[in-house]
Amino acid sequence: MSDIKKKSSRRRIFDIIQIGNKDDLISRSFDWFIVTVIILNILTVFLDTFDELSSLKGVFRIIEGMTVIVFCVEYILRIWTADLLYPDKKPLAARGRFLLSFDGIVDLLTILPFFFLSGFIVFRMLRVVRILHLFRVNAHYDSFHIITTVLVEKCNQIISSVFIIIVLMLASSLGIYSAEHDAQPEAFRNAFSGIWWSVSTLLTVGYGDIYPITVIGKLMAICIAFLGVGVVAIPTGIISAGFVEQYTKNQHSDMRISDINEVGEVLVDKNSDFRSKTVREVSEKYCIQILVILRNGLTIVPIEDVTIKTNDILIIRTEKLVKS
Structure with a gap:
């Protein structure tokens, strides 16, 4: 009887810590509790960087410690109930699979910096990934799934557009190097300097730290700038079209x-x-x-x-x- 109660309690804990449905108030409340703790943890990390709030560093440390304790408890519970997440595997194998899964690695990387890797505090921002799983476009189709589906379906087109960008980037970098090296040997010392300039120009960023001064270089920059607008539009148009297709498909089939x-x-x-x-x-x-x-x-x-x-x-x- 005790084994039955133990299995029942593990099942209930598993249902609570997983993403809840609208009919399970406790599970949904736990989801929102975790979201609140994540936001509180990230907000504390940001506020701790302000010198004006140095007097509150002790309070920030306490809040951060409490939130990390919540993360640790949740992490342990997820390991404990991993065999329910992967019912086709044995308990030990299921726990190993969870530890090596994306969610398991994210959970671990967001906890470790507090204890050992203080210089890797940025890993705690990975907790935001968990929030993405808690919000849905509707009850059956979440935004993250749409994004991954579009990227997978349009993979070949995206790779082709990236290849075009790389070819244009290399060609423009060599061209600007040939045109500007003699006039600006310090600015365009080698082909890599040309790559930095071509990337900032093709992607329409234009930092302005390196720029052409010769007539040929300026004419080349004008052409590359126009090409950059089209180059950026290619992958953007492919992904946008993919989103429209998925949304239309979802509207008709969901x-x-x-x-x-x-x-x-x-x-x-x-x-x-x-x-x-x-x-x-x-x-x-x-x-x-x-x-x-x-x-x-x-x-x-x-x-x-x-x-x-x-x-x-x-x-x-x-x-x-x-x-x-």
Whole structure:
């Protein structure tokens, strides 16, 4: 009986420290508590750098210590319940996977500077990453997931645009070096000096610490400045188009089952209730009929034992229409 109670308490702690749903008040309260502690920790670190507030350094140290204690307790609880996060692994392997996961490494790096690495206080800013997981665009599709999806889908186009930028950067750096080296041997001592100038010009920053003085160099700078506007616009346009595509896709596929009166399309993301369930389980629980499963460009026949995975697109219709 004690083992059952222990497992039940571990499950409850796991549900609380994970990102909560709106129906679980305690879990949602814990999320907001952690956000408050993170903001308080970062604010204390910033205020501690002001000489005018040197008299409050003791107070800042106490607040910082209390927030770090909260982080340590949370970190220990996450290690303790890691086997519930990775149910397919043994407890020791699950804890090892959490320690080496992105969240585990971020948690560790934000705690260590307080005890050992005082010079690496900037690592505490990584706590902001945790806040990103707590805010959603809507109940089923968060902004961070959209960003990663766009970057993955547009990876080839982005790499191509970056390659174009590198080629233009090298060409302009060699060109400006050839034009300005004799006139400004100190400013343009080598090709690397030209690279610094070409980067600041192509990316339209224009620091002004190095600039051409010869007629050829100035003409070259004008052309490169115009090219820079287009170069910056290329990856920006690719990413913007990707966001529009994802938003449109989300608008059409992220809908409630009750809103589908005829055949509809549903996107299964990492927060969907359909994920990791079989076709039979989803059909019986939500009274729907899954007609087709679209997965990575393939069409899957929705046999009852087929497991629904993340990023699957389901073509469904309600049971009511099936019976009519």
